[in-house]
Amino acid sequence: MRISTTLVSAALLAVAQAGVPAVSLEFQSWESCDIGAPARGEPKSKASLVATSVTCEKTTVNRDWSIDHYSFKAYLATKESVFCSGVHVWNNADCSGDDDYFMPLTGEPVVQGVCLPEFLDPGFVSFKLECGYPGIHGAELGAGGEGSEGGDADDNDSGF
Template sequence: MFFSKTVASVAALAIGAQAAMPIASVEFQSWETCDVGAPAIGEPKFTDAVTATPVTCDKATVNRQWDIDNYSFKAHLDTKDALLCSGVTIWNNDDCSGRPVTFLPFEGGPVAQGQCLPDILDPGYVSFKLECFGGIGGPEGGP
C-alpha cells in the first residue's frame, strides 16, 4: 500500500511539472512616429495584445493605416516558469514559419520593451513564440 501511494504521488508530481507552462503577454504596438532604433516610449496609436508560449503560435494583425509609420513590441513574463525563457521570436506571417523579423530579448528582467522599428512589416499578420531553455521549447529546448 505504501509503495502504491508513493508511486501515485510521484506520478502526480510529474504530471504537475509537465503541466506548468511558461507564458508571456506580448503587445504589438503601432506608432504614428518614434525614433527608429530607440526604445519606444509614450502611448502607441494602436496596441494588439496576445499571449505567447513555447508551444503555440499566436498572431496579431498588422495595422496598415496611412498614419502608422513605426512598430514596436513589448513583452511581460506572466508565469514563474517563464523565467527560463530568453525572449520572444517574431515573424511577419500567421504561422511562425520562415525567417523571423526580430527577436525581443528579456535580458534578465520580466519586461522587455523593444526598439522602434521602421514600417517594414508586410500586410497580414505578425506571429509570436516564446523561446525557452531547459527542454521547454525554443532554440535550445525543442520545437
C-alpha cells in the same frame, strides 16, 4: 484585431496552471518614435495576446497610413518565463520560415522593446517564445547515461 483583456487573462491563467512559459505581449504601432531607442509614450494602437513556447499566436498588422513604426512590449507572465531568451516574430500567420525579428528578453518583469521601422507587410504577424532550461539536458531528463557529459551522442540532443 484586438483581443480583450478578459481573453488574455483567461489564456494566462490556463498556461500558468500548465507550467508553460508565457508572456503577455503587446504588438505596438506608432506614428513616430526614435528607431533603435525604447518606444516611449502611448502607441497609436496595440494588440495584446499571450505568447508561449509551445504555441504560435497571431494578430493582424495595423495598416493605418499614419503608422511608420512598430515595437513590442512583453510582461513575463509565468515563473517559467525567466528561462526564455526572447520572442520570435514572423510576418505570417503560422510562425513558419525564418523569423523577421527577435525581441530579446532581459529577465526583467516588463521589457519594452525598441522602436522599429515599418518592416511588416499587410496580413498577419505571429509570435512564439524561445525558451531553454539551462543545465538540463536529455540525460538529466531520463534519456540515460550519467549526465550531460559523455554517453551516447543522443543524450545531448535536447536542443538546449
